[in-house]
Amino acid sequence: MRIARLLFYGLAVVPAITAHDHHGGESKIPEGKTVSAEPLGTIMWIHIFIQMLAYGVVFPIGMIFGIGKSRWHVPTQILGTALAIASFFLGHAHTDREYTLNNVHASFAWILQILLVAQVVLGLYLKAHWEKGRINGRLRALLRPCHSIIGKLMPILSWTQMVFGGIAALGICQGEYLGQCVAHFIMGSAFIAYGILLTIILLVGQLWIRNSGRSQEFYDSAVIAISGCINTFTEHRWGTAWVRNDWQHTAIGIIWWCAGAVGMWLSWDYYSKKPKPKRNFIPGAVLFVTGWTMSAHPQELMVSAATHAAFGFALMAAGVSRIVEIAFILKDKHSIEEGGRGWSSFQFIPIFCLYAAGFLLMGANAEQMALIDASSIDHVSYILVLLSVACIVFLFANVIIYIYDHLANATEQNDNENSKNNSQGHVEEGEYELHGLISEDNYDDDPDESKPMLNGEEGGSSFEGSRAGRVG
Structure with missing residues (x-):
């Protein structure tokens, strides 16, 4: 960062x-x-x-x-x-x-x-x-x-x-406003990126997480701890007087690396003979505390206070729903189905809340708030516009993942069909001629990129668990 x-x-x-x-x-x-x-x-x-x-x-x-x-x-x-x-x-x-x-x-x-x-x-x-x-x-x-x-x-x-x-x-983002503008846009983008990453993991990466030997919370806690260490020493301009916001931002950095260390520790079951990855509540709790802090951030304009409050509520909702997902929906398992391809509608709630929180934070810097306050747009309409943009990006991320999923499944099906034909020792007449026309696997610049990004066990892809349900 x-x-x-x-x-x-x-x-x-x-x-x-x-x-x-x-x-x-x-x-x-x-x-x-x-x-x-x-x-x-x-x-x-x-x-x-x-x-x-x-x-x-x-x-x-x-x-x-x-x-x-x-x-x-x-x-x-x-x-x-x-x-x-x-x-x-x-x-x-x-x-x-x-x-x-x-x-x-x-x-x-x-x-x-x-x-x-x-x-x-x-x-x-x-x-x-x-x-x-x-x-x-x-x-x-x-x-x-x-x-x-x-x-x-x-x-x-x-x-x-x-x-x-x-x-x-x-x-905007000039002079004395540059610092807070940087913070809003970088942190807002980070929350959106986190939401996109969780979307990928939920839809096509559950087997990869399970086979990595680490739980999702281990990776989340590690990033939280690293970010907290950085923020602890960069949120205040050393050598200048401490102001109220400096204390809050620095304190957030401290709790991030402290809580991140706890989350990494709780991600392993050290008391079993065969240690295995464990789920925990720490990343969700960090999101909730951060959202609560930001919702109470002192602001000069009413529209700014309302937008920061909406951001805080979205982040708190993401944290609470994430904890509920792990403890009650998944019951500490890595996925809702053994094959790693199922998901519950509830699991999209914390993900979408992260998209919403990211756009709300990006749209809440001081100069943008001053522009909205000077216009005829009320704070409710402005927040709804930001949430609409979050919906569009959330939709596009799902579409992109679906396209990748479809292409990866098509590639695996073609490979399996070729292997089956070769093992049987014969090929139907005209099959080789038609294969290049009907296959999506027709762009052959990089053979390595034909492999799925998130591989499952024994070289199989993360999509293997759902292929039988979709194709068979």
């Missing part, structure tokens, strides 16, 4: 106020501000929506197609690249609101574009299948993991750029 903070600080420090070249003439940006007073124009809105479509929807789906070896990987990535390039130029063609030169969004855009170009070049090289010769063989072995790693990093980098885009458009 400290690295993320340093990156955010470094990119958010902008040079002296200078207008974009395309505006021409004297800058319309007021002194001490980073944007002019004009509203967002049509071209800028088109830029925003196309970039969100390309980086927020098309590229993540293309990434999943690539992992699942689908024939749709290349067309999807081509579509995303075309949208991204067109929108990139639209972002430099607007004539409405004026922004400072080299703001955080514009600076990070060049990094993203360079990675996008590199990803396209690598993809074209791998698709060409230049494998002959020692040089091509070694180069391909080197570039293949680079293409895979960049592809998997793109959703994270895209999310970062979308956050930077909101910051640049509103002209």
